[in-house]
Amino acid sequence: MLFPSVQFAIFFPIVLTVSWALMPKPRVWKPFILAASYLFYACASWRFVFLLAGVTLGNQAAAVLIARAGNERRRRLIVAGAVALDLGLLGVFKYYSFFAQQWADVAGNLGLGSTLPLLTIALPVGISFFTFQAISYVVDVKRRAVEPASTLDFAVYLSFFPHLVAGPIVRAREFLPQLKHPRDPNRVAASSGLWLVALGLVKKVVIADFLARTLVDPVFAVPKTYGAPDVLLAAYGYAAQIYCDFSGYTDIAIGLALLLGYVFPQNFRSPYRATGFRDFWRRWHMTLSRFLRDDLYIPLGGNRGGRLLTYRNLMVTMVLGGLWHGAAWTFVLWGAFQGLGLVAEHALAGRLRFPGWLRWAVTFHLIVFGWVLFRAQSLGDVGTFLSRLSVPASPTLWTAPVVAAIVLVVGLQLLPPDPLERIQVWIERRRPVFMGAGLAAVVAVAGATVPSQGVPPFIYFRF
Amino acid sequence: MSASRDDSLMSRFDREGLRRFRARDAVLAILLAGVILVLLEGGSVLHAGEEMKPGVGRSLVLAVGRPTNAIAEALPLARAAHTATSWLNPERNLSGPGGFTTLVAGGQIPPVTPAAFTPEALGEAPPTRHRLKRLLVTGDSMSMPLDADLAEALVEHHVHVNQDPHIGSGISTTFVVDWGKLAAAQVKTDHPDAVVVFIGANDGFPMKGTEGREVACCSGSWAAIYADRVRQVMNTYRASGALVYWLTLPAPREAARARIARVVNAAIQVAAQPWAAQVRVVDTVGTFTPGFAYRDAMTVRGQQTIVRQADGIHLNDAGSSLLAGIVLGQLQQDFSY
Numbered sequence: 001m002l003f004p005s006v007q008f009a010i011f012f013p014i015v016l017t018v019s020w021a022l023m024p025k026p027r028v029w030k031p032f033i034l035a036a037s038y039l040f041y042a043c044a045s046w047r048f049v050f051l052l053a054g055v056t057l058g059n060q061a062a063a064v065l066i067a068r069a070g071n072e073r074r075r076r077l078i079v080a081g082a083v084a085l086d087l088g089l090l091g092v093f094k095y096y097s098f099f100a101q102q103w104a105d106v107a108g109n110l111g112l113g114s115t116l117p118l119l120t121i122a123l124p125v126g127i128s129f130f131t132f133q134a135i136s137y138v139v140d141v142k143r144r145a146v147e148p149a150s151t152l153d154f155a156v157y158l159s160f161f162p163h164l165v166a167g168p169i170v171r172a173r174e175f176l177p178q179l180k181h182p183r184d185p186n187r188v189a190a191s192s193g194l195w196l197v198a199l200g201l202v203k204k205v206v207i208a209d210f211l212a213r214t215l216v217d218p219v220f221a222v223p224k225t226y227g228a229p230d231v232l233l234a235a236y237g238y239a240a241q242i243y244c245d246f247s248g249y250t251d252i253a254i255g256l257a258l259l260l261g262y263v264f265p266q267n268f269r270s271p272y273r274a275t276g277f278r279d280f281w282r283r284w285h286m287t288l289s290r291f292l293r294d295d296l297y298i299p300l301g302g303n304r305g306g307r308l309l310t311y312r313n314l315m316v317t318m319v320l321g322g323l324w325h326g327a328a329w330t331f332v333l334w335g336a337f338q339g340l341g342l343v344a345e346h347a348l349a350g351r352l353r354f355p356g357w358l359r360w361a362v363t364f365h366l367i368v369f370g371w372v373l374f375r376a377q378s379l380g381d382v383g384t385f386l387s388r389l390s391v392p393a394s395p396t397l398w399t400a401p402v403v404a405a406i407v408l409v410v411g412l413q414l415l416p417p418d419p420l421e422r423i424q425v426w427i428e429r430r431r432p433v434f435m436g437a438g439l440a441a442v443v444a445v446a447g448a449t450v451p452s453q454g455v456p457p458f459i460y461f462r463f
Numbered sequence: 464m465s466a467s468r469d470d471s472l473m474s475r476f477d478r479e480g481l482r483r484f485r486a487r488d489a490v491l492a493i494l495l496a497g498v499i500l501v502l503l504e505g506g507s508v509l510h511a512g513e514e515m516k517p518g519v520g521r522s523l524v525l526a527v528g529r530p531t532n533a534i535a536e537a538l539p540l541a542r543a544a545h546t547a548t549s550w551l552n553p554e555r556n557l558s559g560p561g562g563f564t565t566l567v568a569g570g571q572i573p574p575v576t577p578a579a580f581t582p583e584a585l586g587e588a589p590p591t592r593h594r595l596k597r598l599l600v601t602g603d604s605m606s607m608p609l610d611a612d613l614a615e616a617l618v619e620h621h622v623h624v625n626q627d628p629h630i631g632s633g634i635s636t637t638f639v640v641d642w643g644k645l646a647a648a649q650v651k652t653d654h655p656d657a658v659v660v661f662i663g664a665n666d667g668f669p670m671k672g673t674e675g676r677e678v679a680c681c682s683g684s685w686a687a688i689y690a691d692r693v694r695q696v697m698n699t700y701r702a703s704g705a706l707v708y709w710l711t712l713p714a715p716r717e718a719a720r721a722r723i724a725r726v727v728n729a730a731i732q733v734a735a736q737p738w739a740a741q742v743r744v745v746d747t748v749g750t751f752t753p754g755f756a757y758r759d760a761m762t763v764r765g766q767q768t769i770v771r772q773a774d775g776i777h778l779n780d781a782g783s784s785l786l787a788g789i790v791l792g793q794l795q796q797d798f799s800y
Contacts, residue, residue, distance in 0.1 A: 006511035007520065009500070010527050013493050020486040101769050108766040115670060118760035119772040183486075189476050190489035194496075214554065220612040220777065221626065225618045259489045267477045318651065377608070377780065429482040434743040436492030440499035448548035452639045 001043040003252045003274075004205055004455045010257065011040065015161075017334060019191040019260055023182045030152050030179070034262075040161040041125070048124035056155045058085060063141040071449060086131045086138075094128065096121055098327030105180035115304070125461060127165040128324060130158055132291055137172035139295055146173045150214040163258040166249050166460040167407070168267040175262070178303045178386040183261030192428040194435035196255030198442040203248030205446040205455055207405050212456070215397050220375055227393020231385060237402065238375050239368045241408035242459055243271065246285070249458045270413035272367070275359040275431040277341035280367055292321050318354070330382065334373040359394040364410075448452045487574040503544040505535025514631075514638040524720040556737070561647040561699065563637055563692050578701070578738045595620075595798035597712075599655035599705070600622060602662035605712070605777060609661055612787035620800040625653050633665040634679070634692050634727075646696045650703035657788055657798065658700045664776050667723040681726040689727065693734035701741040706797055708743045709735060713751035716775025725755060745793055748784060 001007050015036045042049050062082035069075045100116040106259040107113065137154065140146045149157065149172070157175045219226050219234035226234070248269040257264045267287050274280035281289045297317040303310040315336065322335015354362075378384040412420070428434075492574045498609055502510075509528030515521035535541035566759045582589050598617065600610035610626035615623050627649060632639040642662075649655070667680040678684045693709070709731055712724040728748065735742040748755055751770060760769045770782030778786060794800070 006508050006528075007524060010524065011498070012507070013490075013497050016493055017490050020490055023486070061665055067565065097769055097773065104767045118767055118769050120775065120779075122770050122773045122775070185486035187483040187490050188486045189482075190484040190486075190492060192476060193489065194492055216625070220617065221608065222614040252766055259493070261486065263476050282666075311579055366697075377653045383659075432484050432488040432492035433495060434494040437499060439492075440496040441502070443496070443500055444503045445548060445551070447507065448551040449553065451553050453632065454639075456630075 001040055002455060002457060003256075005202055007137030009443075011036075016259055020185060023185060025260070026179075026182055029182070030156055034152065034156050036411050037156070037159040037161040038166060042295075043157065044125040045122070045167070048127075049129075051124055052130060052159060053155075055086065055089065055134050057151070058156050059138050059158075060148070060151050060154045062138050063154070066138065066141050067148045068347035075142050079138055082138045084136050084355050086135050090127060090131050093121055093123055093328045093425065095296070095323075117151070129169060132288075133158055133172070134168050136169070136291060136295065140172045140218050146176055149176050149179070160257075160262070162253045162260070162262075163264060166246075166253070167285075167287060168250055168253065168264050169291050170264055174265060175388070178262055185261075188261055189258045189263075189459045190432040191430055192433045193255040193258030194432060194439050195427050196251040196258065198435075198439045200248040200253075200255060201442055201446050203244040203251065204458065205248075206240045206449055207409060208244035209403065210246060210403055210449065211237045211244075212309060214399070214402060214403050216241050216375070219397070220377070220381070220385070223381065224434060226396070227386060227391045228389050229393065229452055230397045231388040231391075231399060233395070233402070233406070235368050235385075236406050236410075237373050238371050239272070240406045242371060242374075243458045244409060250458060259358065268416065271321070272364055272413045273360070274295065274367070275356060276363055277338065277345050280363060281338075281342075288321070288324075292317050295422075296320060301350075307346075311343045314342045314346070318342065329359065329379050330376050332368055332371055333382070337370050338371055341370075360414075464599070481741045501531045501534055502538060502540045502601050505531035505533075505541055507729070508532065510638065514636070526604075529602070554555060555648055555652070555751045557641060557648055561695075562641040563643040563695070565573055575624050576737065578740045579736070581739050584739070586641040586795075589796075592797060592799045593656065595622050595656050595794060595800040597653065597655045598624045598659065598794075599627060599649060599653050600624060600661075601649065601661045602660050603632050603773075604628065604630045604712075605664050605710075606659075606661040607783075608780060609659070609790070610781045612784050613659065614635055614690070615793055616787060617800065625655065627653075632662070632664055633668065634689060634696070635666045635668040635670050635685075636664060639665075642696050643692065643699075646699040650699060650705065654703070655700075655705045657708065657794060660696070660700075660711070661709045663712045663724060663727045664718070666727055668719075681722055686726050686730045686733075690730035690734040693731055697734060697738065697742050701738050705736075706743070708739055708745050708793055710745045710790070711745045713733050713748050714755045714757045716757045716771075720776065721755070721757065743793055743797075745790060747789075750785070750789065751782065 001011065015033075019029065019033060019036075023163050038049055038052070041052060059082055060076055066078045068074050069078060097120050100118050103116055104118055107115075136148075137146070137157070141148050148154075153176060154172075156179060157170075157172060160170075160175070163170055180332040193361075209290040215230075216234050217228055220238070222272035223231060223234075241283045254264045254267075265287055267285060271280055274283050297313055300313040300316060301309055302313060305313075315444065316339075318339030319332060320337040322331045322333070322338065325331045325334070372385055373382055376385055488511050489559075501510065508524060509532040512521055512528040540637045554641035560611060575670060595617075598613065600606055600613050606626075606628045607630075610624070614624035614626060629645070632642065634642055649658075666689070669677040669679045670685065672684060672688055673676045678688060697707050697709065711728040712732055714721050717726055732744055752758060757771075757775065758765050759771050759775075760766070763781060764769065767783045770778060770785065772779045
């Protein structure tokens with residue numbers, strides 16, 4: 001069930017109404033919201049509901065065992081077992097086909113018989129997100145950052161439908177305390193929630209899908225048929241599209257949670273304003289960044305082992321972060337590119353001084369280049385795409401709406417944040433009834449821009 | 464990446480100055496949005512329900528959609544909203560004739576035309592190969608990334624390849640797009656020399672028969688209606704002067720879908736019969752799923768290669784590339800480029 005769909009437009013008002021009606025009775029509310037979340041997930045594929053339930057029970061059992069374990073060694077063993085199981089699941093569902101094919105190619109070239117059956121396995125929606133949240137819970141319990149929750153609370157945390165399929169990756173210590181007591185029905189950030197839902201819809205349906213349809217998809221599908229101006233515009237266009245698509249999803253998720261009384265962490269903070277790679281990762285998919293930092297980079301040793309080990313840890317973290325996005329060499333390359341950017345920044349820190357505008361311009365264009373690696377279908381397509389940048393041709397896709405959309409998306413992030421934030425706060429202080437009417441107007445106008453084949457899934461649903 | 468703490472991500476909604484409301488206000492605001500949308504877009508719910516595959520979800524959406532549609536139709540607001548926002552719609556205008564709903568009932572024995580015979584069948588020399596200038600590749604999601612592969616292969620031969628996929632559409636459903644009308648619009652605007660069609664992933668919907676009754680998939684009657692529709696689309700393309708390459712469906716993984724695909728393939732073969740000289744049915748079954756038995760992987764250029772996507776329906780990049788080679792081979796028999 002996509003957020004921008006008729007099914008969800010029927011589902012959510014019912015869930016919202018019943019949720020607040022049951023909120024004073026947590027014993028009834030929790031099973032209700034769990035059932036609603038599982039129903040939401042079952043609409044994508046009912047079979048994988050069992051997988052979600054299995055991940056929940058497995059990690060909850062591990063958390064309980066960790067809490068009961070007498071010594072640190074035992075706790076560490078149980079965490080390792082749980083994380084291995086979670087990553088194993090992720091490996092089977094997300095990476096098996098990829099690695100089996102790579103092995104078959106290598107084995108074939110060496111004249112060896114392939115020992116792995118070549119199978120395609122359906123990817124459960126949201127598996128990358130809920131397994132990471134399960135890992136973060138088990139790790140937090142091991143670190144004594146949270147107490148093991150009740151099985152019901154943990155199940156609600158893992159499956160809560162606003163974040164279930166594409167994040168943000170909410171830490172157990174952020175969400176579980178909110179489940180301890182019923183949410184206060186007199187302190188709901190209702191207008192903020194409605195504003196974020198409307199904003200997310202505009203970002204996704206009006207801007208991201210428009211750019212995908214008219215510019216990005218045609219050029220990335222067959223870059224060979226376009227010259228430098230169109231290819232260049234498509235690179236900028238994809239930067240704008242992926243931001244609007246993913247941050248639009250996040251806005252809707254955070255907004256829906258707010259309407260239900262829950263707060264999610266922020267996931268984006270004007271990422272194209274960044275003046276360096278480190279700065280970019282503090283602004284882009286912030287909940288993944290801190291997961292990678294806290295649960296991969298720091299356990300690897302972080303920056304504690306000297307310069308070379310820091311570089312190694314950065315590269316490993318970012319390559320695995322790239323691979324997390326999907327089973328393809330393009331994602332590995334994108335992760336390696338991000339890692340190299342971070343390493344270069346570390347290596348050059350304090351040695352070179354550039355004005356802020358230059359640092360921004362270099363960072364922005366390197367990030368856009370990175371998105372080309374991320375979006376291309378194959379490494380061959382990356383080469384074709386980049387080679388077309390040297391082919392002069394007249395622009396065929398430079399239309400005023402396309403250019404305006406890209407300039408708007410990037411330009412708004414470059415404006416000083418304070419006035420924009422003040423406008424946002426002013427909007428969020430309006431009465432919810434006006435915001436509701438506004439949301440309806442936004443849905444009607446955004447809906448008119450949708451082609452007959454409907455709203456395509458969010459990009460991050462595939463991850 | 465710094466190891467410093469940066470976990471103030473939860474503070475956005477705790478800051479000073481943010482106004483809090485009652486939960487009742489949130490519920491009322493959402494319900495108000497719902498009421499306004501029923502008045503402005505009430506028909507969309509029914510429309511969305513009709514697009515869904517039969518099941519509980521569809522029944523529920525239709526149960527909501529019927530009254531909302533009735534309300535929207537009874538009041539002038541939906542029409543006004545549609546008029547005010549129609550300029551935003553990115554779809555091409557398909558308001559002309561030629562839709563499936565106007566498909567004429569049978570009853571006459573259609574005359575056999577010379578187009579039913581290939582020159583080879585008559586022992587004649589093959590016709591002169593014309594230069595391929597414009598190729599249209601269309602269909603549902605099955606036609607992707609085949610369209611890109613063909614464009615990639617033909618661009619250096621200066622063949623203009625128009626990629627026109629219509630995701631979620633089908634011959635048996637007119638909700639997303641009416642292929643009868645779409646085909647007419649495509650030949651009018653694209654003027655293709657050849658058309659490659661790969662469609663059927665979403666088929667299996669009930670269709671209205673000539674007597675006005677709904678016929679459920681996948682009886683002989685359903686296959687006959689499907690073949691009639693396919694024949695209408697083929698006729699539109701071939702009557703414009705284009706050669707048509709209609710691809711059959713490789714067997715999907717799921718048994719229920721495989722049943723539909725088998726009937727769809729049979730209907731395609733029947734639909735093409737009157738125009739053997741202008742319509743080629745390109746078999747995918749023999750290549751990808753011999754004996755109509757599903758398989759994920761096969762030998763490609765001596766290497767075991769996965770050729771299907773994880774959904775068990777679509778071809779992946781390797782499979783699509785292989786299919787593109789087959790289609791290009793067929794195109795080369797009829798055209799030079």
